[in-house]
Amino acid sequence: MAEIARYGADTPLETIGNALEQHGAVIVEGLLDSSTLAELDRDIDPLISASNPAQAHLNEGVAAFFGKHVRHLTGLAGKSDVFAEKVMCHPVLLALCDRFLLPNCADYQLNLGHMMDRGPGANAQPMHRDEDVWIHFNRPRPVVQLATVVALVDFTRENGATLVVPGSHQWPRERQPEASEIAVAEMRAGSAVIYQGSTLHAGGANATSDQWRRGFHMSYTLGWLRTEENNVLAVPPARARRLSRRAQRLLGYGVHDAIRDNGGYLGMVEMRDPLDLLSEGQL
Numbered sequence: 001m002a003e004i005a006r007y008g009a010d011t012p013l014e015t016i017g018n019a020l021e022q023h024g025a026v027i028v029e030g031l032l033d034s035s036t037l038a039e040l041d042r043d044i045d046p047l048i049s050a051s052n053p054a055q056a057h058l059n060e061g062v063a064a065f066f067g068k069h070v071r072h073l074t075g076l077a078g079k080s081d082v083f084a085e086k087v088m089c090h091p092v093l094l095a096l097c098d099r100f101l102l103p104n105c106a107d108y109q110l111n112l113g114h115m116m117d118r119g120p121g122a123n124a125q126p127m128h129r130d131e132d133v134w135i136h137f138n139r140p141r142p143v144v145q146l147a148t149v150v151a152l153v154d155f156t157r158e159n160g161a162t163l164v165v166p167g168s169h170q171w172p173r174e175r176q177p178e179a180s181e182i183a184v185a186e187m188r189a190g191s192a193v194i195y196q197g198s199t200l201h202a203g204g205a206n207a208t209s210d211q212w213r214r215g216f217h218m219s220y221t222l223g224w225l226r227t228e229e230n231n232v233l234a235v236p237p238a239r240a241r242r243l244s245r246r247a248q249r250l251l252g253y254g255v256h257d258a259i260r261d262n263g264g265y266l267g268m269v270e271m272r273d274p275l276d277l278l279s280e281g282q283l
């Protein structure tokens with residue numbers, strides 16, 4: 001049975017990054033401490049109970065991918081400041097983004113910040129690569145995405161821990177994993193499985209447990225690519241104003257300034273950086 005390399009959150013980032021580069025996935029144990037988990041629960045509990053697992057989806061493909069047993073909470077940075085500051089801006093996640101994404105852009109951004117509460121009866125998702133959302137971007141291509149599933153409860157094989165195929169970020173696209181090549185990201189609440197956008201993975205089946213498997217599914221991408229969630233609408237200026245400048249930048253309020261690389265200036269308003277307009281009260 002395949003295994004995912006595991007490290008404590010205080011392991012040197014170079015070691016974690018090297019494993020992520022080599023295997024396409026790592027587990028970081030203890031990324032969030034128990035007091036942060038409790039703060040997140042306080043923000044999330046009242047919202048998730050209003051979420052309907054049988055909600056309508058964008059189209060039949062998306063509906064089949066998620067199924068009818070999963071409660072969703074999207075645009076999390078606009079719903080929980082704790083998520084925005086302590087999860088989205090987590091120093092381990094951002095250090096890994098510096099290493100994997102920054103060589104290919106002037107600044108990276110959040111792609112999506114989504115909570116899935118995968119209930120009893122949830123089927124396994126099909127194996128997929130998250131970066132396939134940018135299907136029109138031909139290969140070979142640089143690393144475009146770093147993704148993570150952060151466990152908010154203990155993830156077990158029974159309750160549908162994320163399935164990951166170590167090494168598959170380097171496989172030819174048509175290669176399918178054998179059962180023995182699929183690892184199960186069993187981990188304690190507060191730990192995270194971090195993987196490249198090109199690594200095969202899937203939410204596991206919650207077939208035999210009576211627990212909701214609650215986790216954040218979030219990812220970061222290059223600052224010049226369109227994001228899955230429209231973060232400046234999910235976190236409009238009135239809400240974004242109270243967040244740190246780092247969080248605002250990750251949400252796409254900052255311009256993507258590639259002038260120093262002989263490129264251009266993306267995302268401006270009134271020919272200025274929206275971050276400055278936000279701090280001056282003009283947005």
Ligand SMILES: O=C(O)CCC(=O)C(=O)O
Nearest residue numbers: 116149162202203204217
């Ligand atoms: O929740 C999980 O374990 C994985 C979710 C996932 O891969 C996705 O929704 O793209």
Ligand SMILES: [Fe+2]
Nearest residue numbers: 128129130201
């Ligand atoms: Fe995925």
